[in-house]
Amino acid sequence: MMNTFVVYVENKPGVLTRVASLFRRRAFNIDSLTVGRTEKPEVSRMTITADADRDQARRIEANLYKLVNVLLVENITNQPAIVRDLAMIKVAATHEARSHVLELASVFRARVVDVAPDSLTIEITGAEDKIDGLLEVLRPYGVLEMVRTGIVAMRRGSKSPNMAATASNFAQVVADDDVSYSV
Amino acid sequence: MTKTGAQILWECLERERVSHVFGYPGGAILPAYDALKHSKIHHVLVRHEQGATHMADGYARAGGEVGVAVATSGPGATNMVTGIATAMLDSSPIVCITGQVGSKLIGSDAFQETDITGVTLPITKHNYLVTHASELARTIREAFYVARSGRPGPVLVDITKDAQQTSCEFDWEAAKPQLPGYRPDLSPDAKEYEQALELIQKAKRPVILAGHGIIVSGAMQDVRTFAERTGIPVALTLLGIGAFPASHPLNLGMMGMHGEAWVNHTIQEADLLLAFGMRFDDRVTGNLKTYAPNARKIHVEIDPAEINKNVKVDVALVGDLREVLHELLPHVNTVDRSEWLDFIDQLKGDAAVRDIQNLPDNGHLYAAHVINDLWRETRDADTIVVTDVGQHQMWEAQYYKHDRARSLITSGGLGTMGFALPAAIGAKVARPEAEVWAIVGDGGFQMTMAELATVVQENLKVNIAIINNGFLGMVRQWQEFFYERNYAATPLLNPDFVKLGEAYGIRSVAVTQRSEVVPAVQAARRHDGPVLINFKVEQEDTVYPMVAAGASLHEMIRRPSPIVETAADE
Ligand SMILES: Cc1cc2nc3c(=O)[nH]c(=O)nc-3n(C[C@H](O)[C@H](O)[C@H](O)COP(=O)(O)OP(=O)(O)OC[C@H]3O[C@@H](n4cnc5c(N)ncnc54)[C@H](O)[C@@H]3O)c2cc1C
Ligand SMILES: Cc1ncc(C[n+]2csc(CCOP(=O)(O)OP(=O)(O)O)c2C)c(N)n1
Ligand SMILES: [Mg+2]
Numbered sequence: 007m008m009n010t011f012v013v014y015v016e017n018k019p020g021v022l023t024r025v026a027s028l029f030r031r032r033a034f035n036i037d038s039l040t041v042g043r044t045e046k047p048e049v050s051r052m053t054i055t056a057d058a059d060r061d062q063a064r065r066i067e068a069n070l071y072k073l074v075n076v077l078l079v080e081n082i083t084n085q086p087a088i089v090r091d092l093a094m095i096k097v098a099a100t101h102e103a104r105s106h107v108l109e110l111a112s113v114f115r116a117r118v119v120d121v122a123p124d125s126l127t128i129e130i131t132g133a134e135d136k137i138d139g140l141l142e143v144l145r146p147y148g149v150l151e152m153v154r155t156g157i158v159a160m161r162r163g164s165k166s167p168n169m170a171a172t173a174s175n176f177a178q179v180v181a182d183d184d185v186s187y188s189v
Numbered sequence: 190m191t192k193t194g195a196q197i198l199w200e201c202l203e204r205e206r207v208s209h210v211f212g213y214p215g216g217a218i219l220p221a222y223d224a225l226k227h228s229k230i231h232h233v234l235v236r237h238e239q240g241a242t243h244m245a246d247g248y249a250r251a252g253g254e255v256g257v258a259v260a261t262s263g264p265g266a267t268n269m270v271t272g273i274a275t276a277m278l279d280s281s282p283i284v285c286i287t288g289q290v291g292s293k294l295i296g297s298d299a300f301q302e303t304d305i306t307g308v309t310l311p312i313t314k315h316n317y318l319v320t321h322a323s324e325l326a327r328t329i330r331e332a333f334y335v336a337r338s339g340r341p342g343p344v345l346v347d348i349t350k351d352a353q354q355t356s357c358e359f360d361w362e363a364a365k366p367q368l369p370g371y372r373p374d375l376s377p378d379a380k381e382y383e384q385a386l387e388l389i390q391k392a393k394r395p396v397i398l399a400g401h402g403i404i405v406s407g408a409m410q411d412v413r414t415f416a417e418r419t420g421i422p423v424a425l426t427l428l429g430i431g432a433f434p435a436s437h438p439l440n441l442g443m444m445g446m447h448g449e450a451w452v453n454h455t456i457q458e459a460d461l462l463l464a465f466g467m468r469f470d471d472r473v474t475g476n477l478k479t480y481a482p483n484a485r486k487i488h489v490e491i492d493p494a495e496i497n498k499n500v501k502v503d504v505a506l507v508g509d510l511r512e513v514l515h516e517l518l519p520h521v522n523t524v525d526r527s528e529w530l531d532f533i534d535q536l537k538g539d540a541a542v543r544d545i546q547n548l549p550d551n552g553h554l555y556a557a558h559v560i561n562d563l564w565r566e567t568r569d570a571d572t573i574v575v576t577d578v579g580q581h582q583m584w585e586a587q588y589y590k591h592d593r594a595r596s597l598i599t600s601g602g603l604g605t606m607g608f609a610l611p612a613a614i615g616a617k618v619a620r621p622e623a624e625v626w627a628i629v630g631d632g633g634f635q636m637t638m639a640e641l642a643t644v645v646q647e648n649l650k651v652n653i654a655i656i657n658n659g660f661l662g663m664v665r666q667w668q669e670f671f672y673e674r675n676y677a678a679t680p681l682l683n684p685d686f687v688k689l690g691e692a693y694g695i696r697s698v699a700v701t702q703r704s705e706v707v708p709a710v711q712a713a714r715r716h717d718g719p720v721l722i723n724f725k726v727e728q729e730d731t732v733y734p735m736v737a738a739g740a741s742l743h744e745m746i747r748r749p750s751p752i753v754e755t756a757a758d759e
Pocket of ligand 2: 582603605631632661663
């Protein structure tokens with residue numbers, strides 16, 4: 007089962023290597039990993055998806071906590087969360103195909119970001135399956151190039167992570183009661 | 190006060206209670222060596238950086254304080270890798286200091302540049318690259334804190350040459366560790382304690398699995414109180430040996446691959462396992478599918494990542510063992526376990542009364558006899574035995590009866606040949622008042638025997654017992670069992686170890702007869718200087734019993750006869 011972890015780490019050189027190396031060393035399989043800045047300059051945030059059963063997922067969490075630079079790990083797999091992936095897709099679009107491709111893009115609320123004589127580049131943000139869906143329908147026209155960022159995720163609701171009271175919750179599934187849903 | 194990075198380094202080490210470091214100089218660490226003259230720390234010059242790491246490890250395991258090894262960049266640093274990995278797998282607190290090329294040269298493939306933080310990333314608990322003198326004090330403080338707290342382990346601090354040379358303001362107080370994500374102090378919650386107590390109350394056939402974590406935690410007395418109050422028998426891992434007295438009536442002995450059959454059968458028959466600071470290594474469990482099938486399991490363990498790693502447990506008490514036992518002790522009570530203990534006694538059978546001292550040797554010199562005799566001679570002293578890896582290591586575990594924690598030091602998890610001699614040096618430095626014996630195979634001894642020079646140079650009274658069987662014995666044993674006695678690359682051509690010892694100025698003797706063992710040991714103990722004894726033992730001797738790798742714990746290859754071991758078994 008695919009698990010999604012949000013990992014807060016100290017923003018220091020080499021921390022990404024430590025996290026990646028951990029997954030390699032323990033033979034856990036990373037499906038996607040993104041890393042970026044957060045509201046705090048000293049903290050970076052990673053979203054990692056990995057295929058793991060419940061026990062393995064706990065061990066991944068516990069092992070992440072063993073890295074001295076890891077501040078907080080949240081397994082948000084079973085939590086209400088906003089999950090987004092961004093893709094850029096370059097599609098072959100000659101004169102007659104062009105309008106079809108544009109139509110499909112608009113159905114998926116994707117944007118055209120570059121136009122060339124025989125291709126269009128489409129940018130789409132959304133949950134992974136939405137992007138998979140767009141890719142599926144574009145494929146017959148000829149996908150010339152594609153890149154995806156891998157997902158970033160955030161729990162819904164006003165609760166923000168409490169980095170002071172963490173590590174011990176490695177095995178607990180956080181119960182979130184004040185959830186607000188948005189579109 | 191303004192100081193150079195090099196001065197700050199030594200001052201910080203002093204403040205971390207370091208009295209000795211084990212090291213080897215070179216270009217990138219020279220500024221640090223130059224500043225050593227201002228320090229009270231005694232530097233032990235080793236003969237190979239691997240030796241320095243094992244010495245630091247032996248120092249840590251014998252005395253409980255963090256051991257320190259120092260090396261230069263490049264080859265000096267890479268020579269430390271084996272020792273670091275050894276300390277990592279056995280949770281031993283060491284700090285390795287390496288010099289690094291100047292910070293401006295990093296990444297340029299400069300002379301003797303190795304990315305040692307990259308190389309050691311998976312084999313350290315944590316590591317650091319320090320490029321500014323101003324980062325040094327806090328880094329050293331963090332390194333020691335990380336190495337010794339929680340589940341201990343090796344920490345490497347790589348310091349660029351310019352960081353050693355430049356000066357900055359030094360303020361120890363201000364350089365407090367800043368480790369916002371590091372929390373070594375977990376503890377179980379009340380519900381988990383209740384669940385554990387309920388299992389303990391209900392158990393009819395419980396066994397304590399006593400591991401190295403007991404020693405790390407300093408929980409020897411608490412475990413003993415717990416065992417005595419509950420009447421639960423205790424089986425030990427190799428690294429747990431000494432955590433519970435061998436002479437205690439509730440002691441069963443070592444479990445696992447070369448544990449006695451009754452210990453493993455007891456575990457297989459148990460209805461509750463209480464794992465105290467042990468990590469269910471594969472040499473302990475055998476085949477996981479058939480491991481202790483009827484037992485509920487309670488795991489007391491400081492490292493959450495160990496929970497359910499190899500063996501799925503019913504209750505995990507994540508925290509320091511000593512603290513956990515303090516919580517449990519008031520709630521456990523005395524139970525009559527005579528039925529269970531009688532059952533175990535039956536498993537032991539006459540093996541329980543078998544005393545290998547009195548078993549006939551038929552004119553052979555058996556390693557088991559040598560070790561057992563050595564134990565009889567040294568049992569009343571404050572003795573530390575340091576073993577290498579192989580058959581002699583297992584015979585030591587079986588026939589030397591340890592009553593005290595930290596009286597056996599051995600490489601368990603990595604099984605590093607070459608460990609014993611340098612680790613014995615470290616142990617002697619940490620515990621000068623102790624009687625230190627290195628028991629080492631003829632193969633492993635030759636991996637680090639260059640450190641004989643260190644023994645002499647430091648004037649250390651370390652006794653070295655070479656169990657010389659002319660083979661890489663443990664590998665030969667596997668070839669005997671699993672490769673149709675095809676002894677490929679296991680017979681050894683050895684130097685004359687007596688002459689070798691003498692070349693270093695070490696009193697050295699050879700022993701070939703059982704009758705010479707005790708006199709040689711006594712003479713060695715009387716001599717006030719290091720002694721080397723070359724015990725020329727039976728060559729094709731076998732360690733029994735044995736659980737073949739991957740086999741179930743109760744499927745042991747048993748001794749072919751009640752006689753100790755046999756060259757005569759063919
Ligand atoms: C040739 C050879 C043969 C071997 N045969 C055997 C054999 O027959 N039987 C055997 O037992 N071993 C054998 N070993 C050793 C084996 O490989 C392991 O090293 C050993 O079993 C590990 O013991 P351990 O789990 O007690 O110690 P460690 O591996 O050191 O684990 C200690 C555990 O305690 C935890 N801990 C640390 N501090 C605390 C604390 N304060 N509170 C709570 N928990 C803590 C740690 O997190 C860790 O999980 C053999 C090794 C070799 C080389
Ligand atoms: C550095 C290293 N290389 C190889 C091994 C594999 N190995 C395990 S035991 C052993 C034989 C040890 O021989 P010796 O030191 O003579 O001890 P004996 O088994 O004969 O008592 C070997 C080669 C190892 N454990 N460590
Ligand atoms: Mg040998």
